[in-house]
Amino acid sequence: MGGSLVRLIAERGEDIAARTGVRLEVTRVAVRDPARDRDLPLEPSVLTDDAASVVTADDVDLVVEVVGGTDPALGLITAALQAGRPVVSANKELLAAHGAELFELADRCGVDLLFEAAVASGIPLVRPLRESLVGEDVLRVIGIINGTTNYILTKMTEEGWGYDEALAEAQALGYAEADPTADVEGFDAGSKAAIIATIAVGVGVAAADVHHEGISRISAEDIATAGRLGYQLKLLAVAERFDDGSVAVRVHPAMVPDAHPLAAVRDSFNAVFVEGAAVGDLMFYGRGAGGMPTGSAVLGDVIDAAVNLVKGTHASLGSFGPATFRPQSELSSAFYLAVEVLDRPGVLANVAGVFGAHGVSIRSMEQLESPDSAGDGEPTARLVFITHVAREADVLATLDEFRGLDEVRSVDSVLRVLGAG
Numbered sequence: 001m002g003g004s005l006v007r008l009i010a011e012r013g014e015d016i017a018a019r020t021g022v023r024l025e026v027t028r029v030a031v032r033d034p035a036r037d038r039d040l041p042l043e044p045s046v047l048t049d050d051a052a053s054v055v056t057a058d059d060v061d062l063v064v065e066v067v068g069g070t071d072p073a074l075g076l077i078t079a080a081l082q083a084g085r086p087v088v089s090a091n092k093e094l095l096a097a098h099g100a101e102l103f104e105l106a107d108r109c110g111v112d113l114l115f116e117a118a119v120a121s122g123i124p125l126v127r128p129l130r131e132s133l134v135g136e137d138v139l140r141v142i143g144i145i146n147g148t149t150n151y152i153l154t155k156m157t158e159e160g161w162g163y164d165e166a167l168a169e170a171q172a173l174g175y176a177e178a179d180p181t182a183d184v185e186g187f188d189a190g191s192k193a194a195i196i197a198t199i200a201v202g203v204g205v206a207a208a209d210v211h212h213e214g215i216s217r218i219s220a221e222d223i224a225t226a227g228r229l230g231y232q233l234k235l236l237a238v239a240e241r242f243d244d245g246s247v248a249v250r251v252h253p254a255m256v257p258d259a260h261p262l263a264a265v266r267d268s269f270n271a272v273f274v275e276g277a278a279v280g281d282l283m284f285y286g287r288g289a290g291g292m293p294t295g296s297a298v299l300g301d302v303i304d305a306a307v308n309l310v311k312g313t314h315a316s317l318g319s320f321g322p323a324t325f326r327p328q329s330e331l332s333s334a335f336y337l338a339v340e341v342l343d344r345p346g347v348l349a350n351v352a353g354v355f356g357a358h359g360v361s362i363r364s365m366e367q368l369e370s371p372d373s374a375g376d377g378e379p380t381a382r383l384v385f386i387t388h389v390a391r392e393a394d395v396l397a398t399l400d401e402f403r404g405l406d407e408v409r410s411v412d413s414v415l416r417v418l419g420a421g
Helices: 002-020 051-055 073-082 092-109 126-132 147-159 163-172 187-201 220-228 291-311 347-357 392-403
Strands: 063-065 087-089 138-144 231-241 247-257 269-276 280-287 332-342 362-373 379-387 408-417
Touching: 002 291, 051 073, 063 073, 073 087, 073 092, 087 092, 087 291, 092 187, 126 187, 138 187, 147 163, 147 220, 147 231, 147 269, 187 231, 187 247, 220 231, 220 332, 220 408, 332 347, 332 392, 347 362, 347 379, 347 392, 379 408, 392 408
Parallel strands: 063 087, 247 408
Antiparallel strands: 138 231, 138 269, 231 247, 269 280, 332 379, 332 408, 362 379
């Protein structure tokens, strides 16, 4: 990412100067090994392994942080802001944990802290949320904001692969890390969701406040069933505000109707769908990862911060009050449920009775043949339900009772359904 930014500055520098009156120059770069050949348009004397000296150096007007993580990034950004240097960061983990305090510090010091690349790489999202939509009553933001998981789910959908095969392909192509936990269990998307929620809803949300569910338990059968029913499976980040002022921020897989714009987002692309009271529906779409798209987003922030510095101004995010979070159990959604049961008379009626006892209404149901048996020669069947919108607590209570029934062998899948009534 840092190398891509350096190349873009070298390639676009003259055009940037002509359009803005500001000439960008890379004066110092902190790296782990200054002696390594990087094939970049930089003089060797620019490189140093002393990051702390860079952020307060006399010939540095603006600091770009693409280190990642919270240590030493938090200390470096704090020192830069306190020294009056605007900061551009692509560090989602840091901003999701310490964003509110850093935004306040930047305002207090009268300099910019910009972070477009921290959320959706090359997609312009942060700036529209903090500027164009600052007066908008944003009701909900739904996004596909992790390219790795979207690539895996795309391959499972289009190639019929299982999860393990799709993950291995993503790792071979460099989309997934050797340890893919942060991506596939929703933690990467959760950090981004916290940042989006803070800006869009206007209250302080940290990564620890985000509910996470990943895709590692999604099966090829879930994908195939979703497709047959007119849905695509996606890992969604959702931030919403309710009429009482409470908020909910979560990451989980969901069945998205084929007609919804997010259903068509494939491979490693990202998209964010914004629902506003006045503006209606908006969608931002593009590359969610990659050195050059991310470098482009960082460069845009660098130009903004440089122009503001010359003008003696800065972009203020304002302050963020504490959030009141609605418990996950009190949220409502339609659900897709797949249950393995003994294939005998009366079982379906018993299962339907459990739904009714907990106030969960069934929208549709189908019974599928199961290749498995109960282990004692008795045949089993797979029951697939889509419910009407129901409270999550009621659905969980329904599932708990299922697990206590002798005729229910397993609850195989529980997924939320977007946009179902």
